[in-house]
Amino acid sequence: MPKNAKLKLSDPSIERSVLYVGEKEIIAASTGILKEEGWSIIYAPSLAEAPQYASKSGALVGVVGFSQKEFVDHAHRVELMLAQSTMLKWIALIPPNAAEQPAFRQLIGSAFYDYHTLPLDALRLSITLGHAFGMAEMTADTFQGGQWDLHHHPESQMVGASDQMQKIYQEIRKVAGVEAPVLITGESGTGKELTAQAIHERSTRKEGPFIAVNCGALPANLIQSELFGHEKGSFTGAHERKIGRIESATDGTLFLDEIGDLPMDLQTNLLRFLQEKTIHRVGGRQDIEVNVRVLAATHINLEAAIKDGRFRQDLYYRLNVLQIKMPPLRDRVGDIPLLAQYIFTRFSDEKAHRVKGFSEEALHAMNHYDWPGNIRELINRVRRAMVMCEKFLISLVDLGLERRTNSRMQVTLNEARDSAEASSIRGALAQSRGSVSMAARQLGISRVSLYRLMEKHGISKS
Numbered sequence: 001m002p003k004n005a006k007l008k009l010s011d012p013s014i015e016r017s018v019l020y021v022g023e024k025e026i027i028a029a030s031t032g033i034l035k036e037e038g039w040s041i042i043y044a045p046s047l048a049e050a051p052q053y054a055s056k057s058g059a060l061v062g063v064v065g066f067s068q069k070e071f072v073d074h075a076h077r078v079e080l081m082l083a084q085s086t087m088l089k090w091i092a093l094i095p096p097n098a099a100e101q102p103a104f105r106q107l108i109g110s111a112f113y114d115y116h117t118l119p120l121d122a123l124r125l126s127i128t129l130g131h132a133f134g135m136a137e138m139t140a141d142t143f144q145g146g147q148w149d150l151h152h153h154p155e156s157q158m159v160g161a162s163d164q165m166q167k168i169y170q171e172i173r174k175v176a177g178v179e180a181p182v183l184i185t186g187e188s189g190t191g192k193e194l195t196a197q198a199i200h201e202r203s204t205r206k207e208g209p210f211i212a213v214n215c216g217a218l219p220a221n222l223i224q225s226e227l228f229g230h231e232k233g234s235f236t237g238a239h240e241r242k243i244g245r246i247e248s249a250t251d252g253t254l255f256l257d258e259i260g261d262l263p264m265d266l267q268t269n270l271l272r273f274l275q276e277k278t279i280h281r282v283g284g285r286q287d288i289e290v291n292v293r294v295l296a297a298t299h300i301n302l303e304a305a306i307k308d309g310r311f312r313q314d315l316y317y318r319l320n321v322l323q324i325k326m327p328p329l330r331d332r333v334g335d336i337p338l339l340a341q342y343i344f345t346r347f348s349d350e351k352a353h354r355v356k357g358f359s360e361e362a363l364h365a366m367n368h369y370d371w372p373g374n375i376r377e378l379i380n381r382v383r384r385a386m387v388m389c390e391k392f393l394i395s396l397v398d399l400g401l402e403r404r405t406n407s408r409m410q411v412t413l414n415e416a417r418d419s420a421e422a423s424s425i426r427g428a429l430a431q432s433r434g435s436v437s438m439a440a441r442q443l444g445i446s447r448v449s450l451y452r453l454m455e456k457h458g459i460s461k462s
């Protein structure tokens, strides 16, 4: 991260807005300190008006003050309000015994970034606000006036803003400009076919056809004629001349998916085609010249297949002139919420009207899940959740991720704040080489607060 970006996040001289919903008395005594720490409070007059205030004010963080009598009984309305302003990170201020009520606990756990128990410690709230603000800023670029900017790239509909995907976009642009074959590798569901389409769409062949062939799905007895075509009467059942898939990709791009599944004899024919740029229909007498660019994809390790004698080495060299390696979804830091929101929008016709977005808990669970099926699995889970969800916000149960993440979530809710606080302080002190004033500035808090927090966490200067 550039140095000045970090300073921008934590510089207390820059005022940051917080939207507050709830009885003013709850935070009245803390407003002085919050102001000193650089927070400007915007008061929403009511729950119903909060979403409107949220989008008008441009605030990235919000606080809901729960008084014993009022909001605790109106969890449903609070949930609706949160659902209508999902671009904010929300923090709850809750009365001491409120967390004992299961419904209330569930609301706090699923829809809020964090919570503080009353009476309020303004300095601690300022730190939590700082973390929430930082997190919100990370994704704020993807919102425009409350709408997601879906990062639609000219290369087809590829969504993703991570460094890994920026690299892929660059590679796509580069390989699109040449004619050599490209081998696209990566786990299943990572977007290999989409990448092949993107290469085609950016190439000079974009007006020509894009023909995709799944080599693993073709029946062994038909594969030769499917790929190369056949002449009438060349075998029993060949009543008509058939143009094969390679030939039908003339002046365009042929995408051979699951190339590792191609039988050995077909590998030989394909190699001949790649070398000579001609094909021979089954039962045909002449060589037909075809102008086709070949892209291939595999989710298996072709080098291992070569060692096992299942794949021809010479064909591998021919196909692997250029290579693009698709990253697994779990490594694409920051892309999961973006993709989830994209899928939500793309399939919004299938959902019930009340479903407005994802709960914090669901986003957290998605970020921490391994996604063995990658984007295809994400699409399936989100679509299913959109149909199953009976509330305003999709939960981790709707996504079918509760068993995998629930126990971790409970620990996280109770411990995350402390450990995040401690690690931010350690990081700031290390960066400022033990200077408390500098570290405090960087963290966006006063020196006094920093000393207090260092004592609380048992952190020394060096």
Ligand SMILES: Nc1ncnc2c1ncn2[C@@H]1O[C@H](COP(=O)(O)OP(=O)(O)OP(=O)(O)O)[C@@H](O)[C@H]1O
Binding pocket: 157, 158, 159, 160, 186, 187, 188, 189, 190, 191, 192, 193, 194, 195, 257, 297, 299, 375, 376, 379
């Ligand atoms: N970057 C992306 N943005 C949006 N959708 C994507 C992205 N990458 C993949 N998808 C979607 O995910 C699904 C799987 O992608 P695709 O079929 O390209 O993966 P694949 O790697 O070719 O899978 P397989 O190895 O199983 O053939 C498709 O519905 C595709 O549209």
